[in-house]
Amino acid sequence: MIEVRNLVKTYRIAGQSMRAVDDATFTIQDGEMVSIIGHSGSGKTTLLSLIGGLTRPDSGEVKIDGVNIWSLGDRELSGLRNTKISFVYQFSSLLPTLTALENILLPTAFGHVRQDAADFGMIYLEKLGLTDKRDSYPSELSGGQQRRVAIARAFVNNPRIILADEPTGDLDEETEQDVIQCFKDMNKDTGVTFIIVTHNKEVASRMGRQLRMANGILAENS
Amino acid sequence: MRIRILNLAFKNLRRKFVRTLVLSLSVAVVTGSLLGATVFITGMKNALKIGTYRLGADILVVPEKYEAQAKSALLAGEPTSFYMDRSVYDRIKKMEGVKRASPQLFIEPTSFTCCYNVKTFLIAFDPDTDFTIAPWLEKHLKRRLTGNEIITGREMPVITGDTLPFYGTPFHVVGTLEPTGMKFFDQSVFMTMDAAYRMAADSRTKAVQPINIPRDKISAVLVQVTEDMTPDRMAIRIEHDIDGVKAIASDQVISAVRRQLGGLIKGIFVISSVLWVLALLLMSFAFYMIVNERQRELGLLRSMGATRGHVFKLIIGEAVITSLSGGVVGLVAGSALLLSFQGLIVHSLKLPYLLPPAGMLGGLVAAAVAFSIITGLISSVLPALIASRMEPYEAIRKGE
Ligand SMILES: Nc1ncnc2c1ncn2[C@@H]1O[C@H](COP(=O)(O)OP(=O)(O)OP(=O)(O)O)[C@@H](O)[C@H]1O
Ligand SMILES: [Mg+2]
Numbered sequence: 159m160i161e162v163r164n165l166v167k168t169y170r171i172a173g174q175s176m177r178a179v180d181d182a183t184f185t186i187q188d189g190e191m192v193s194i195i196g197h198s199g200s201g202k203t204t205l206l207s208l209i210g211g212l213t214r215p216d217s218g219e220v221k222i223d224g225v226n227i228w229s230l231g232d233r234e235l236s237g238l239r240n241t242k243i244s245f246v247y248q249f250s251s252l253l254p255t256l257t258a259l260e261n262i263l264l265p266t267a268f269g270h271v272r273q274d275a276a277d278f279g280m281i282y283l284e285k286l287g288l289t290d291k292r293d294s295y296p297s298e299l300s301g302g303q304q305r306r307v308a309i310a311r312a313f314v315n316n317p318r319i320i321l322a323d324e325p326t327g328d329l330d331e332e333t334e335q336d337v338i339q340c341f342k343d344m345n346k347d348t349g350v351t352f353i354i355v356t357h358n359k360e361v362a363s364r365m366g367r368q369l370r371m372a373n374g375i376l377a378e379n380s
Numbered sequence: 381m382r383i384r385i386l387n388l389a390f391k392n393l394r395r396k397f398v399r400t401l402v403l404s405l406s407v408a409v410v411t412g413s414l415l416g417a418t419v420f421i422t423g424m425k426n427a428l429k430i431g432t433y434r435l436g437a438d439i440l441v442v443p444e445k446y447e448a449q450a451k452s453a454l455l456a457g458e459p460t461s462f463y464m465d466r467s468v469y470d471r472i473k474k475m476e477g478v479k480r481a482s483p484q485l486f487i488e489p490t491s492f493t494c495c496y497n498v499k500t501f502l503i504a505f506d507p508d509t510d511f512t513i514a515p516w517l518e519k520h521l522k523r524r525l526t527g528n529e530i531i532t533g534r535e536m537p538v539i540t541g542d543t544l545p546f547y548g549t550p551f552h553v554v555g556t557l558e559p560t561g562m563k564f565f566d567q568s569v570f571m572t573m574d575a576a577y578r579m580a581a582d583s584r585t586k587a588v589q590p591i592n593i594p595r596d597k598i599s600a601v602l603v604q605v606t607e608d609m610t611p612d613r614m615a616i617r618i619e620h621d622i623d624g625v626k627a628i629a630s631d632q633v634i635s636a637v638r639r640q641l642g643g644l645i646k647g648i649f650v651i652s653s654v655l656w657v658l659a660l661l662l663m664s665f666a667f668y669m670i671v672n673e674r675q676r677e678l679g680l681l682r683s684m685g686a687t688r689g690h691v692f693k694l695i696i697g698e699a700v701i702t703s704l705s706g707g708v709v710g711l712v713a714g715s716a717l718l719l720s721f722q723g724l725i726v727h728s729l730k731l732p733y734l735l736p737p738a739g740m741l742g743g744l745v746a747a748a749v750a751f752s753i754i755t756g757l758i759s760s761v762l763p764a765l766i767a768s769r770m771e772p773y774e775a776i777r778k779g780e
Contacts, residue, residue, distance in 0.1 A: 204773075207772075207773040210683065211772075212679075212682070212683055212771070212772040212773035212776070213771055213772070213773035213774070214771070232687055232688050232689075233687055233689075236682070236685050236686060236687040236688075236690075237685065237687075239682070239683060239684065239685045240684065240685020241685070244684075245683050245684075247680075247776075251680050253388075253677060253680075254395070255388070255391035255392055255394075255395050256383070256388075256391065260383055263382065263383050264383055264681075264684060265684040265685055266382050266383060267382070267383040267384060267385055267387075267388065267686075267690075268681070268684060268685040268686045268687070268690055269685055275382070311684075315685075
């Protein structure tokens with residue numbers, strides 16, 4: 159369960175302070191699929207980063223399974239990111255020096271190691287139609303293929319929460335549908351929670367719950 | 381299958397191969413030259429220590445005009461001949477403050493007598509009073525040198541049992557001294573004074589180029605002083621009491637060489653320090669750039685669960701792999717250069733030199749390895765710290 163209380167994140171731009179996330183409060187139950195929509199610059203990425211432990215809020219709290227993540231030390235917080243939370247980004251986030259399979263296994267370098275990680279990686283490559291690309295380097299993959307590898311990587315440590323920031327932003331419609339379907343299957347199979355930022359209303363409508371962000375202020379969209 | 385941080389470091393370095401190579405080589409140059417110079421200087425000190433121990437004399441008394449020749453004979457083994465009256469020895473031996481004294485003859489052999497390229501230097505000692513060769517004879521031959529028997533230095537291309545002719549007289553090699561690094565010993569032939577006088581006398585009939593050494597002539601007197609006397613004071617006293625001689629205190633020769641070495645060491649130290657600082661700056665700058673250009677990647681690693689420590693380790697790891705491999709290359713190249721050029725350097729410096737013992741060499745090699753690791757650590761600790769302190773989200777954003 160994710161509980162967010164009075165979360166505030168302020169940036170100083172040219173001497174002016176600007177609230178990128180302005181007093182956000184909400185709760186997301188385990189296994190929910192939530193979409194966040196909103197204009198560019200409305201604070202969606204900032205919000206995901208606050209929830210995922212990537213940037214420290216000015217005030218307010220983020221509790222995951224009852225633990226205030228911003229009261230944790232670096233090790234615990236990193237451990238949390240390693241095992242409980244995964245990110246999927248809107249840009250290519252693969253390491254150019256690693257093959258597709260190695261990229262998928264990358265999170266295992268930082269702590270939690272599942273014995274069947276390689277098998278798991280292969281299963282996901284297959285699910286995403288990339289079996290023959292396991293030894294390809296990112297430079298040899300198309301944008302959509304890279305994104306799918308990044309999605310497989312997000313699953314490798316069996317997270318409880320996946321934070322996806324426009325994961326299908328630059329994919330063609332068909333691949334986009336595949337990815338969303340993959341998320342839904344994953345959600346059904348393992349009960350993993352999804353928070354997906356998207357500009358695509360159709361994608362948003364396929365999630366169980368929609369949040370909308372405008373000028374840092376979050377609201378339910380119903 | 382598992383990805384390890386060290387693995388990542390290797391892959392990153394391989395990706396930027398040229399950069400890695402340049403950084404590595406800069407460390408190689410510093411480590412190699414530093415190691416080479418250190419081994420070389422240690423070798424000189426080593427030779428001085430062993431050589432003076434071997435000589436065993438506190439003072440060398442020679443004819444006044446031959447001070448320079450005597451010193452270069454001692455330090456560089458330059459063959460030389462000069463003579464003075466035996467009475468010098470008789471007077472020194474009776475002086476207060478003299479514990480032991482022993483005369484020696486230095487004979488520069490004619491060319492073609494022996495031994496091709498190696499410069500040979502004949503040294504004749506008095507078996508009754510000698511304390512230079514005596515300890516060796518006692519330990520290895522276990523008897524005195526008699527008749528036409530000779531002991532040779534380590535660099536003479538002969539073995540025990542060989543026969544060498546000097547001025548028409550054949551001599552029998554009965555032993556070889558251990559190496560000292562001083563050519564005075566290593567390229568010399570030691571015989572008794574008796575044999576030397578006889579050889580000179582017989583040369584008139586046996587040799588193409590005869591040599592004349594009357595029995596009342598000697599070249600030098602080696603002196604050991606008593607405990608309550610210093611070599612310096614004794615040297616002054618000898619020069620005061622006896623006309624026409626120069627008394628060279630061996631520790632003065634040594635300290636002069638040490639001074640010369642000191643200058644050399646200082647020079648090398650300054651050059652190496654400058655090189656080192658340059659290599660450090662180059663490495664630090666490169667790693668600062670590396671951290672900067674890889675911000676997003678490092679932020680991504682953090683988002684996948686890398687702790688600050690992991691990021692720190694990754695950057696430090698890359699630097700240490702780079703500098704260590706450079707260090708190893710420098711070590712090998714430096715040793716190879718030293719081994720191939722040490723003869724030339726020694727020759728041009730005219731100073732004694734003996735490769736330090738294996739244990740010490742091992743220590744120096746270990747120190748060189750440690751040095752290269754430390755270079756990597758120092759140059760990357762700040763960039764690594766910066767990298768590990770970045771907030772993941774900021775790093776990911778700024779890396780765009
Ligand atoms: N590190 C930062 N420093 C300064 N301002 C920032 C920083 N991060 C975000 N902002 C500002 O905060 C606001 C929200 O940014 P954010 O990236 O969260 O928007 P977004 O909703 O994800 O936009 P998009 O849809 O374009 O990705 C923007 O005005 C942005 O300029
Ligand atoms: Mg965004």
